[in-house]
Amino acid sequence: MTNAVKIETVENVAVIEVSNPPVNALSQAVRAGLADCVAQANANETVQAVVICCEGRTFIAGADIREFGKPHAEPSLPAVIETIEASAKPVVASLHGTVLGGGLEVALGAHYRIAQPNTRFGLPEVTLGLLPGAGGTQRLPRVVPVKMALDMITSGRQIKVAEAQEAGLVDAVADQDDPRTAGIAYAMTLLSEGKLARPTGALPCNSAEDGLFDTARATLAKKMRGQFAPQKCVDAIENATKLPITEGLAQERAFFQDLMNGDQRSALIHAFFSERQVGKLPEIKDVSPRDIAAIGVVGGGTMGAGIAVSSLLAGLTVTLIERDQASADRATSSVSKMLEGSVKRGKLSQAAFDDILANRFAATSDYQDLANADIVVEAVFESLEVKKDVFGQLDAICKPGAILASNTSYLDVNAIAEMTKRPEDVIGLHFFSPAHVMKLLEVVVADKTSAEVVATGFAFAKKLRKVAVRSGVCDGFIGNRLLSHYRQAMDGVVIAGASPYDVDRALVNFGMAMGPFSVADLAGLDIGWATRKRLAPTRDPREMYAEFSDRLCEKDRFGRKTGRGFYIYEDGKPSADPEVLEIIAAERTDNGVKAQEISDQEIVDRYMAAMINEAARVLEEGIALRPLDVDVTLLNGYGFPRWRGGPMQYADTVGLDKILNDIKRLSQEDDFMWQPAPLLERLVAEGKTFADLNG
Structure with missing residues (x-):
């Protein structure tokens, strides 16, 4: 037993109470305390039932984020839950507040569940690039319909008590305000009715309707394109319907470890912590x-x-x-x-x-x-x-x-x-x-x-x-300053031979919410036009300037609001416009440019190199204080894929030397646009990353 978990016997019920404020997270001390207290309760001959509850405003609300990125400390959560489930005496989880992630997995390891009327439940691991790794994918479809388990686990959404009770996740809704009191009363009711231990893992898995998993995979491939975790969630839940619980749990753990070691998990954890760090400023x-x-x-x-x-x-x-x-x-x-x-x-x-x-x-x-x-x-x-x-x-x-x-x-x-x-x-x-x-x-x-x-x-x-x-103050601040540079790079790609539609497709496939030309249509081409005209007197004559956007604006084609921009909008749906391609082709001819084939990967490489290079300048000038500020800006305002963590995290993942080499290669075509930022060169020379600057 630890200070985070205590045990007390009330008549013939052992009450195990977690106290790890503010959200009773599953720290090593809580895990060890739970396992120890369940063992004590089973060894006590006077105890006939066990209640697990929590002090404070919530039941266990998930893992302890202070342990993220640190070496794992025993006991593991799966082992603790197996100890709870293996109890010879019925175990009641008395729930309140938010029962999330590992907290819900603990509750599923109990034999019965009673909840306060305002309790909410969820398994949000997919939002961190993971799947529930302590039995959630195997036990949840044994107590709720498989389709509902799929939805909860692949979306991370929370459900309320009424939905949980109707589905079978909750056995009873408390009529006492105190979870401890409610849990004891419910345990005594179960004993009076002769109820025994009811391990969730021993229950048969609910059956899935034909085609459910294939449909889910196809839907998630579109909705959460490029992400590995949602697909692994589907695989694990399908295993629950086909494999014995022990094999299903082993497969779930293997999937969990694969995802834990992946770049997407690192990126999503980075995004999670960055959004909590971004408001912590010395000033x-x-x-x-x-x-x-x-x-x-x-x-x-x-x-x-x-x-x-x-x-x-x-x-x-x-x-x-x-x-x-x-x-x-x-x-x-x-x-x-x-x-x-x-x-x-x-x-x-x-x-x-x-x-x-x-x-x-x-x-x-x-x-x-x-x-x-x-x-x-x-x-x-x-x-x-x-x-x-x-x-x-x-x-x-x-x-x-x-x-x-x-x-x-x-x-x-x-x-x-x-x-x-x-x-x-x-x-x-x-x-x-x-x-x-x-x-x-x-x-x-x-x-x-x-x-x-x-x-x-x-x-x-x-x-x-x-x-x-x-x-800080500069033209465009963080986000729009970066946008102007990566948009200029994409204009260069179009003049070189790609179409706006090629660019948008490649970047959407990369994970962007929209391509830059679709974004321009949505915002209104006149906005960018006004900015270009404002900055025209200060434009360096060495700068490559693509005029095709201006030609569209001169034709009063301002995007969605006028029904035509880079795309034609009929019934709100965009389609490619041959006239746009003609305008671009004419500009190539005027400038003596012979169109070349440009691969999707080359489009992505140029897009990211321009974004990261300018971000390095923004950092060196103090416009953004830390790389994480750039990442949070692009993630929350510019449709950058969260599972890539932001441009600075992406740069660290692929290697700053790769980004610098791309810029140097492109500088052979245009040594004004593609000048390496001094900070980027310095970091590469010193063998450092952008993450090293986040402190």
Whole structure:
């Protein structure tokens, strides 16, 4: 027995209680304590039943993340669960809070399960590139339908008590608030009814409908393309329906170890930890954020309305400003429609919807209505002069201590801050569209932004349930600066001989959510066009500049919103456009370029080399503080495949020397575009990785 687990006998029931706050994770001490206490209970002649429960706000909520990446310490979780399942005396798991991962596997090792009414259950290992490795794939389909087990394990989704009880995962729902009391009462009821030990592994596996596994594999191949873990989950569950429990468990463990040693698991664990580390900044350590309750939003277009909705769903009060009342009314309609979508998806009750529009949202044309806002987010047209004008008005109206934030995607936040007498209160908050859906929020710190305002920006992001990344000031910040470079590389690939459709296909197959030309159509080609025209006076004459995007814009082809861009959109579905290929071919001819065959791998190599090289410059300039900040930005805002961990993790995986060699090879074609970043060269020379810089 350890301090993390204690045992007490109540009449003829041994109560084993886990206490490992905050989430009773399965540390080595908890594992050892469980095994020891179950053995003690079985050796005690007065004990007739065993209850496993937990102190605090939850039952065991999974593995101890502090042990990730460290040598394994005995006893293993599978061995502990086998000890529980082998108990000669009936074992009851009394559940509450979130019963996740190894916690649910422990519960499945028990013979009976009783749960509090608000308990949730899940096996989320697939989100970390793994499968349940302590019997979850073998025991779950023995207590719930195989189709449900497949869904839970391959998606990682959580289910509520009602669904769990109906399926057979839970035997009873408690009517006592205390899991310990409920577990003892249920154990005594079982004894009075003469119930004996009921090992889950001894139960027959539920049968699967014909074709279930083949259908699941095909579906997952599309939905979670390129990922190994979901397919291994299917294999393991199919084994449960065909093999004896001992063989199924052995196969499950072998699959688990294979995945544990794989690059995808490393990448997903990296993503998991990076998203928890990204907000830990030296400049805001021990700095208290300002209170945020009332939000102002200037601009009621798609972005402004999305920011308003995101804030309203977080429980904040929002005042939205438009240039006139007719525009304010349109913004109200946009906000209402977005909120109605949340009601339809079950994310918002009708009563809450009504309360928001009646009491927590207003759209007007009077800037004076922002006088009491705690933070104002400007989301107007991407013009420095327009934004400067807005900030001049806000500076005159907003109360002392109010934070003035710009949602600019590219522009100089320092120049915007100069329009106020409070530059220390000015910050960039770069939301991504649609703002009420996308998780990423770049917190852009200007030269004079105070630490308190930075801390408030991160606290605001947390309130909105967004992942915040700190960025310094430069054109495009972290994400859009990288985008401009890898998009330029892809323009070069197209001029060299590939089509936009080749590029998109290769990168989607690589794992990107969308290809860059599909993304451009979605965002609107006019946005990139405006940026190119803004930067034209500063463009270096040595820079390769592809004009085909400009030619499309000159024809008023701005993407999805006009029905034509790089693709033709009929009924919302994209299809290739021969006219685009003609425009590109004409540009090749004008420049004396003979089209060459370019492989999908070469497209991916150029794309990643451009992204990683520019990211190295962003790091060296201090725009991003750590490589993990770059990874979190690309994962949450740009559709980078999570199972690759982000561009910096990818670079470490394939080798920085490979990336550097690709850049040097490409520099023979274009020594302006493909100049190796000094940081990348230094890391290769020193035999280091980007991960070495994350400390």
